[in-house]
Amino acid sequence: MTTRVSRATLGAFLGPAVAALVIVGIAPLLFALWKSFHYFNLTKLAQQRFVGLENYAAVLTDTVFWQAMGRTALLFVMSVPVQIIFGLSIALVLHRPGLTLFKTLARLSLVLPMATTYAVVGLLAQVMLNQKYGVINQMLGWLGVDPINFIGDPTNAFLAVVIWDIWQWTPFVALVLLAGLSTVPPEIEEAAKLETKSNWVVLRHVQLPYLIPSLVAVLILRTADTLKLFDMPFTMTRGGPGSATEFIAVLIERVGNRQFDIGMAAAQSIIMLALTIVLARLYIRFFYREVR
Amino acid sequence: WTLEEAAKPYAGTELEVLFLDRPGYKAAIEMIPEFEAATGIKINQTTVPYENALGEQVRDFVAGGDLDIALIDLVWIGNFAENGWIVPIDQFTADPALADPELDMADFFPLVVNAFGGWNGTTYGLPFDNYSGLLFYNSCMLKDAGFDKPPETWAELKDVYGPALTKDGKYAFALQSKRNETQSADSFARMLWPFGGSFLNAEFKSNLNSPESQAGLQFRQDLMQYMPEGIVAYDHSEAVNGLAQGDVAMLTEWSAFYSTLASPETSTLGDCLAVAPEPKGPAGRKPALGGFSLAVASQADDAEKAAGWLFIQWITSKANAGKYLEMGGVPARQSAYADPALAETYKFIPALVESWKEGVPEFRPRFAEWPAITEIVQEWGTKMMLGEVSVDEGAKTIGEKMEAVLAEAGYYDGKKPLAQ
Amino acid sequence: MAAPLQRRSLLGEGILLVVICAFCVFPFYWMVTTSLKTQVVALQSPPAWIFSPTLANYWEVLFEDKVGVSLLNSIIVATATTSLAVLLGCPAAYALARFEFRGKTDLWFWFITNRFVSPVVLAFPVFLISRDLGIRDTHLALILMYLTFTLPIVIWICTDQFRSIPHELDEAAMLEGASQWRIFRSICLPLAMPGVAVSSILSFIFSWNELLFAYILAPKVAKTAPAMAVTFMEGYDVPYGKIMATSTLIVIPVLIFALLASKHLVRGLTMGAVK
Amino acid sequence: MAEVSLSGVNKFYGTAQALHGITLGIADGEFAVFVGPSGCGKSTLLRAIAGLEDISQGAISIGNRNVTTLAPSDRDVAMVFQSYALYPHMTVRENMEFGMKVNNVPAPDRAARVSEAARILQLDPYLDRKPAHLSGGQRQRVAIGRAIVKKPAVFLFDEPLSNLDAKLRVQMRVELEALHRDLKATMIYVTHDQVEAMTMADKIVVLNAGRIEQVGSPMDLYHRPATEFVAGFIGAPAMNFLDMTNHTGNIALGDTTLPVSAATGATRLGIRPEHITLLPAGQGDLAATVTLRETLGGDAYLYLRTTHGQPLVVRADGDTPLNHGEAVGLALPAHRLHQFGPDGRTLRSGDAH
Amino acid sequence: MAEVSLSGVNKFYGTAQALHGITLGIADGEFAVFVGPSGCGKSTLLRAIAGLEDISQGAISIGNRNVTTLAPSDRDVAMVFQSYALYPHMTVRENMEFGMKVNNVPAPDRAARVSEAARILQLDPYLDRKPAHLSGGQRQRVAIGRAIVKKPAVFLFDEPLSNLDAKLRVQMRVELEALHRDLKATMIYVTHDQVEAMTMADKIVVLNAGRIEQVGSPMDLYHRPATEFVAGFIGAPAMNFLDMTNHTGNIALGDTTLPVSAATGATRLGIRPEHITLLPAGQGDLAATVTLRETLGGDAYLYLRTTHGQPLVVRADGDTPLNHGEAVGLALPAHRLHQFGPDGRTLRSGDAH
Ligand SMILES: Nc1ncnc2c1ncn2[C@@H]1O[C@H](COP(=O)(O)OP(=O)(O)OP(=O)(O)O)[C@@H](O)[C@H]1O
Ligand SMILES: Nc1ncnc2c1ncn2[C@@H]1O[C@H](COP(=O)(O)OP(=O)(O)OP(=O)(O)O)[C@@H](O)[C@H]1O
Numbered sequence A: 001m002t003t004r005v006s007r008a009t010l011g012a013f014l015g016p017a018v019a020a021l022v023i024v025g026i027a028p029l030l031f032a033l034w035k036s037f038h039y040f041n042l043t044k045l046a047q048q049r050f051v052g053l054e055n056y057a058a059v060l061t062d063t064v065f066w067q068a069m070g071r072t073a074l075l076f077v078m079s080v081p082v083q084i085i086f087g088l089s090i091a092l093v094l095h096r097p098g099l100t101l102f103k104t105l106a107r108l109s110l111v112l113p114m115a116t117t118y119a120v121v122g123l124l125a126q127v128m129l130n131q132k133y134g135v136i137n138q139m140l141g142w143l144g145v146d147p148i149n150f151i152g153d154p155t156n157a158f159l160a161v162v163i164w165d166i167w168q169w170t171p172f173v174a175l176v177l178l179a180g181l182s183t184v185p186p187e188i189e190e191a192a193k194l195e196t197k198s199n200w201v202v203l204r205h206v207q208l209p210y211l212i213p214s215l216v217a218v219l220i221l222r223t224a225d226t227l228k229l230f231d232m233p234f235t236m237t238r239g240g241p242g243s244a245t246e247f248i249a250v251l252i253e254r255v256g257n258r259q260f261d262i263g264m265a266a267a268q269s270i271i272m273l274a275l276t277i278v279l280a281r282l283y284i285r286f287f288y289r290e291v292r
Numbered sequence B: 001w002t003l004e005e006a007a008k009p010y011a012g013t014e015l016e017v018l019f020l021d022r023p024g025y026k027a028a029i030e031m032i033p034e035f036e037a038a039t040g041i042k043i044n045q046t047t048v049p050y051e052n053a054l055g056e057q058v059r060d061f062v063a064g065g066d067l068d069i070a071l072i073d074l075v076w077i078g079n080f081a082e083n084g085w086i087v088p089i090d091q092f093t094a095d096p097a098l099a100d101p102e103l104d105m106a107d108f109f110p111l112v113v114n115a116f117g118g119w120n121g122t123t124y125g126l127p128f129d130n131y132s133g134l135l136f137y138n139s140c141m142l143k144d145a146g147f148d149k150p151p152e153t154w155a156e157l158k159d160v161y162g163p164a165l166t167k168d169g170k171y172a173f174a175l176q177s178k179r180n181e182t183q184s185a186d187s188f189a190r191m192l193w194p195f196g197g198s199f200l201n202a203e204f205k206s207n208l209n210s211p212e213s214q215a216g217l218q219f220r221q222d223l224m225q226y227m228p229e230g231i232v233a234y235d236h237s238e239a240v241n242g243l244a245q246g247d248v249a250m251l252t253e254w255s256a257f258y259s260t261l262a263s264p265e266t267s268t269l270g271d272c273l274a275v276a277p278e279p280k281g282p283a284g285r286k287p288a289l290g291g292f293s294l295a296v297a298s299q300a301d302d303a304e305k306a307a308g309w310l311f312i313q314w315i316t317s318k319a320n321a322g323k324y325l326e327m328g329g330v331p332a333r334q335s336a337y338a339d340p341a342l343a344e345t346y347k348f349i350p351a352l353v354e355s356w357k358e359g360v361p362e363f364r365p366r367f368a369e370w371p372a373i374t375e376i377v378q379e380w381g382t383k384m385m386l387g388e389v390s391v392d393e394g395a396k397t398i399g400e401k402m403e404a405v406l407a408e409a410g411y412y413d414g415k416k417p418l419a420q
Numbered sequence C: 001m002a003a004p005l006q007r008r009s010l011l012g013e014g015i016l017l018v019v020i021c022a023f024c025v026f027p028f029y030w031m032v033t034t035s036l037k038t039q040v041v042a043l044q045s046p047p048a049w050i051f052s053p054t055l056a057n058y059w060e061v062l063f064e065d066k067v068g069v070s071l072l073n074s075i076i077v078a079t080a081t082t083s084l085a086v087l088l089g090c091p092a093a094y095a096l097a098r099f100e101f102r103g104k105t106d107l108w109f110w111f112i113t114n115r116f117v118s119p120v121v122l123a124f125p126v127f128l129i130s131r132d133l134g135i136r137d138t139h140l141a142l143i144l145m146y147l148t149f150t151l152p153i154v155i156w157i158c159t160d161q162f163r164s165i166p167h168e169l170d171e172a173a174m175l176e177g178a179s180q181w182r183i184f185r186s187i188c189l190p191l192a193m194p195g196v197a198v199s200s201i202l203s204f205i206f207s208w209n210e211l212l213f214a215y216i217l218a219p220k221v222a223k224t225a226p227a228m229a230v231t232f233m234e235g236y237d238v239p240y241g242k243i244m245a246t247s248t249l250i251v252i253p254v255l256i257f258a259l260l261a262s263k264h265l266v267r268g269l270t271m272g273a274v275k
Numbered sequence D, E: 001m002a003e004v005s006l007s008g009v010n011k012f013y014g015t016a017q018a019l020h021g022i023t024l025g026i027a028d029g030e031f032a033v034f035v036g037p038s039g040c041g042k043s044t045l046l047r048a049i050a051g052l053e054d055i056s057q058g059a060i061s062i063g064n065r066n067v068t069t070l071a072p073s074d075r076d077v078a079m080v081f082q083s084y085a086l087y088p089h090m091t092v093r094e095n096m097e098f099g100m101k102v103n104n105v106p107a108p109d110r111a112a113r114v115s116e117a118a119r120i121l122q123l124d125p126y127l128d129r130k131p132a133h134l135s136g137g138q139r140q141r142v143a144i145g146r147a148i149v150k151k152p153a154v155f156l157f158d159e160p161l162s163n164l165d166a167k168l169r170v171q172m173r174v175e176l177e178a179l180h181r182d183l184k185a186t187m188i189y190v191t192h193d194q195v196e197a198m199t200m201a202d203k204i205v206v207l208n209a210g211r212i213e214q215v216g217s218p219m220d221l222y223h224r225p226a227t228e229f230v231a232g233f234i235g236a237p238a239m240n241f242l243d244m245t246n247h248t249g250n251i252a253l254g255d256t257t258l259p260v261s262a263a264t265g266a267t268r269l270g271i272r273p274e275h276i277t278l279l280p281a282g283q284g285d286l287a288a289t290v291t292l293r294e295t296l297g298g299d300a301y302l303y304l305r306t307t308h309g310q311p312l313v314v315r316a317d318g319d320t321p322l323n324h325g326e327a328v329g330l331a332l333p334a335h336r337l338h339q340f341g342p343d344g345r346t347l348r349s350g351d352a353h
């Protein structure tokens, strides 16, 4: 149900937000778009010139760029499903009745990882995952596992980023899915429980359809955030060793802020932005079907 | 000429400068009040991580910001000079109202002032925070293994000390190699030069696949067996900590880490700490060279420029060198180290003086393209160490990418002088 | 007569909950304990679980390294941007939820899209613009930039919340002569509190933790706490104790804020309907 | 002066027409009830009067003022919703005060009106509670209170009692009737509850598929339904309908002829369950067999099948001994019969024309 | 064999007790109805039988099998919810098939059962629609269909018809009765609708504040309520209660003495509205004045006030000429009187002991 209102009212409600985002969001973006058609290096301003689509051509044929994209995609497919599975499991446990106090505590503790500063998370990873003085290796030692060189080995470093990303964002996924679960009418769950003991069947056939909006939200947010992931790998590994953890945002930051090639970085960013938007649209198109 | 008098017209001027969180800057910060009291000039220093210092300054200069003094790592000097962001010192040394008669440029280690402050024959900055690579070692561990002196050459370090000291979870050596400036400065370049290699040849083409360069890089590869696992992730702090905790016997590090390794708060070494110059290679010592100079920024107004010069001149002066050293800084004044008694307190002094006698200014090329090239070296240098590419292939890749950067910059079509 | 079967499953559930808590809390615990260690203890191998704690790190960061100031900056920036986002976002969300107009879905999507833009893209243009406007290194520059990701979150979550409020309440108020603005303010906004609370928490967390904009746009005067924390990560000498002390100080305000609003946390997060 | 009049009101949702040329007058102080099957347009019509739905064609006036294009708040009406639509975050007092606050009624005046309404509705003890802490009946009273304090010209109710349980519903119904007597305001009430419609209404408006089927007093509709639809809709249990033919001027059911004259063209005969008299088998106008007995206490409903195979319901005494399978005779009093044409229109009700 | 029996069932929510020692047997094939005021524990009890709520103490068995600790799906029960609880994303057919699918009923068998249920409930045309595209009554039928295909030992219904409008409710009620006759399954039905309870039940269980107040057939409860609560609860309009005293062994209402002997200790007298006979003023046992007339069509309810100031409701004929303010006389037949003690227990119903 919607209300028809006058243009003035509409403007009063929407105007400020639209104006604000146009100013802080669109204007710089247009600037970036414009610069992406230039050779524009801060340390070589004398050589600034319009180059048309050259930067785009360079980015699209740059193996480093595509490797970083691939790495980012790999991170996404490795961490997001785990986040969803863990998050869903946690949500399901918290959704069940009983043990209220425990569950409140658990819910509160879920806030911790997502509230921890991302840059700090990377530093914390260095401390905890260190081969020598890291507590994780100490604990693995108790289990009889030899110390693992988490940060120094390309594969392990990548895995460490995956694990840490999972740690930080699983709680968020859990909370969103928990909220999604709370939209399932209790009688519908009960109706299913009368048919089957299997929690899996209830989840798959009854709860899942209600979770789809939440899942799409999670997918959209996690896609955007994975593509933007910078602080944590930067403080943890700086993209190394080798380029094992050089994700797309780390790469762009390097090109823009360390090689000062703003034009190129802008082209890379805009390609990335376009990709995110396309992905978000696809999610909505394919996963988002009406439940009600 | 007195400072007070020279500064009179500039009293009340405020100067903006970036500092790092390192001992030399701490020393300077302690000394600044004295300068401010004498001159009425105010120094506003902002501490930033090294990682951000370049970006911070580049953006400020591009945007016509408010920095009045540039803090220049030796590898940035070409960049800053070519962009015209900094002012040559002769503008001030020629002005009797500003130039301290005691300035005595010859008293600076020539290598240092040339490398840190000079570009293409012009001097822009005075060396302020100065480093040389040194060999720090745990003399007790060496003694236990039967050595009463440190290795003289890299070959000796690897073939004699390496096997003897690598056992029981302890390692003979650590070479900090993390993928950032550490990889290119402390790891890659460190092995290139002593073996006779270099980044570029006379035509500015890649020299990395020359037999000498290859020998050096291959040596680094071979040496890794005596280093802790995951050395590729070691930054200074991990490497220093390895030595400080007694897990590593030897370490090539900047002179500035002396205080960290000597302090009981951060190190367990105590009297076992010893310092020597870096080992020699077939091509001689060629130790790592690094450090920062201070230069007047051209975006400053005239009063700020003059005041800035007065500050730079003062903080690097012969008169202040002793105090600077005392507070944990490393001055570049030869006169400061004349007193042999100092070597008792600061064990690194002899080694430092020794090192600054034979170094190469272009240890890392100092032209404006270095920020782009270092990123390439960091990426492929670590890959090389990890065995993801062979030494040969890696060097080739770096070479190609490096040449592309240089071509883009115009070195090959004669647009730019071949200065590094 | 609670069945043994149920007892056992409750026990299992309890264990699971403890594991979840441990999973979430342990790194945080380690951060706090590391902040109480001296550098030597922090880098000790094997890691120390029992040690004599010291507050020296806190002392240092607060009184010598001006983390206090940066915390204050962070509080100003995060609070202001969150308030601004809520102030701008709630009416817009209300309009998206309640009013009928053309291009609504597209507008909604455009709002959300801003959340996708990487700060890397915007940081530099904004740096130039803010310099021209003379707002570089001010809170204002950060507050405005943080709108690019806080506003979409507020709009996303609140649109959904407003949509879940029965339309009859509006109609009842409409019949009583309340203007749209009045309905929004007096009826719908209070009822959308869970959404407002959650989007505030998230906005606060996101802007509180933001690093890239912060270190490009606010290098000095307006420097925020996360930027401060990485300042210590110098590369030459990483004082873990100090970093973790700073981090702990950084996390605590967010935590307090999040815990205060936690009762809304779940009800507010139903970021469902896209239409 | 608060008569409500509608003329030629049409309402389209897209291409579907929800209201078809509704023309209707409701006098000042009258209690009008809209009834009709689900989806017939009752709520739409009520909301159109309130101004919550725009109408596509036609005009609406309230108290001689054309309100067709006025905003809901300018129409001087108050509405009570089925879901109560109380503001959950406000106390009972605040709920009632809200509208007055919005309209800048001075505080003493507000307080006076609230306490008056609270007195009428016995809400005094609850004024400072939030709706969540009230029972269903109390909530409904608050919703009514909110309408009362507005002193509107017209009260609109959309199934206000249907969320309450049976006992409460009866109680609230009586309270509403008393309220109507006290306030003497025009009230329009939507319900699908027979009892409410019959007992409360001065005037019942029967809607069917967006059209007015009949308007009249309850007893009018009960005794003289205009159409077969109204006849079937009003009264519980519903009127019995039998197929009839005209046999030499008299009503014939199959091969049985009643001693009652048939109206010209009549094809259906209607008689209410409470108007059929049960007789021993073999007596009366019609023979039938009991197929089911439903006992309600004081009454029982007997489901019968006539010898012609047509089903019938008869209301009997709760103590009736008749049971499944028993044969009975039925008397159909002539003045209780209704005859309908093939188009559904009533041709004759009772024995008069 | 699907009798349901409960013994000593207690249920606590935290410290609040929702069910107090419920002991109850429901025979195989019986239609049992739970009634009681809102919040009395009807749903809780039904859900305890279904296994959707754990019980705190006591035992539940279905068909001689102790199911106290079994999962809901192992109890061989099917439940129909007030809100229908259809799976919104499944078609009607999928809704009905779902339970069988998850229990691995072979496809042909599934299809057969669905089409059988669809036939019984006349759902064939809608099998491929989603619930959102069905009317309320159709949805309710789907919910029932979903229960039928399960062929459970026991059907449980929680106010299944209360979301339907009056006409549909009657229709569905009759369908459910027919279904019960056809399937001969045990059914337990929660409602707060008088008519449903009285007409459908073989056995009514009256609950009050978590306790069983009385169990019996509808007519039992109607004629011989065990308590004043049951007496007031069963029957619509509700029984009239008058304060009485014992005057030389007879019932006295104020200063009027009835020619009926009082039960020892009786303090309250009850009589149903349909059992009071209206007489001209001055005649009968009691004098009263009409305060309100509600006409329902065939019947009218007269609200009276006795000369002692006590309110009474009397059911009269719909055509009664009596109106507001008129005086009447009332006859209270002795065999229709109920006498209650101060503890609310019935001391005597009718004139027998
Ligand atoms: N917003 C809408 N959009 C399209 N059709 C609508 C809308 N609201 C109502 N209708 C249609 O208009 C017709 C009348 O609906 P209305 O709600 O007035 O019925 P009602 O008589 O109040 O029914 P009920 O007794 O179920 O409340 C229905 O056919 C309905 O489907
Ligand atoms: N989950 C619960 N937690 C606490 N108390 C509850 C819960 N569910 C029900 N109750 C309480 O138990 C009592 C019985 O509730 P129940 O739902 O069985 O009543 P009911 O007879 O079905 O009422 P209604 O006719 O309104 O459906 C009520 O007092 C209710 O407040």
Ligand SMILES: [Mg+2]
Binding pocket: D042, D043, D044
């Ligand atoms: Mg309606």
Ligand SMILES: [Mg+2]
Binding pocket: E042, E043, E044
């Ligand atoms: Mg219930």
